[in-house]
Amino acid sequence: MSARPADSGATWTVTLVKAGRTKIRYPAEPVADDGTRISVRAPWAAPDVRDFGFVRFEPGDVLTEHYWRDRWYAVKEVRGASGELKGWYCDITRPAVLRGTGLVVEDLDLDLWVSADGASVLRLDEDEFEASGLAGRDPVAAEAAVRALDGLEHLARTEGLAGLVT
Known part of the structure; x- marks a missing residue:
């Protein structure tokens, strides 16, 4: 990815919002921002x-997280403390918003797990998505979320996710 490198030593705050409330907030080191993808x-x-x-x-794991301003998902490369790749955890989200050093992402309940070897591709939390009522409140967003999950699953099964985040 051609991107401007992030400021060395800088810290941003990632805020994951779900159903209008902050689910989690944590510090992250900016890696790159090419204007579309933020890592x-x-x-x-x-x-x-x-x-x-x-x-x-587990504590010691390191996630390199990739967010897009124009896509309805985030892809998180998960590595253990010793550096071994565990896999990719994908959150279906609205496009990310960066305000200064704050990255805000709205979680839409759907998730995808892809094991490091690509042999295991699991759709997650479809029941939570259904129960969220998003389809009734915002059918356009619900349709975009399902399309994003379908697209990521197809990519994971045919090409793998490594090319998406390198």
């Missing part, structure tokens, strides 16, 4: 291990 690096933001069954997120 940051951050440690796993929770103090505890989160075992999803298909992957464990």
Whole structure:
């Protein structure tokens, strides 16, 4: 990706909003911003291990997160403390908004997990998406979210996600 490098030593704040409320806020190191894609690096933001069954997120993990101003998803490359690639966690979101050093992303409940070897591609939280009522409140956003999930899943199964974030 051709992008201007971020300021060395700078810290941004990533805010993930869900249903109008802040779900989580954490510091991240800006890596690059090409005007369309914003990339940051951050440690796993929770103090505890989160075992999803298909992957464990734990203190020491490092996420390189890629957000787009014109796409309805974020792709997070997940690496363990020793640097091994665990896989990619993809959040379906509205396009990201950067205001100064604050990156705000609205989570739309749908997620996709892609294992490091690409053998496992899992659609997640479709029940939460359905229960959110987004389709009734904002059918255009709901349709964009489903299209984004379908597109990412297709890409993961046919080409892999590494090319999307390198």
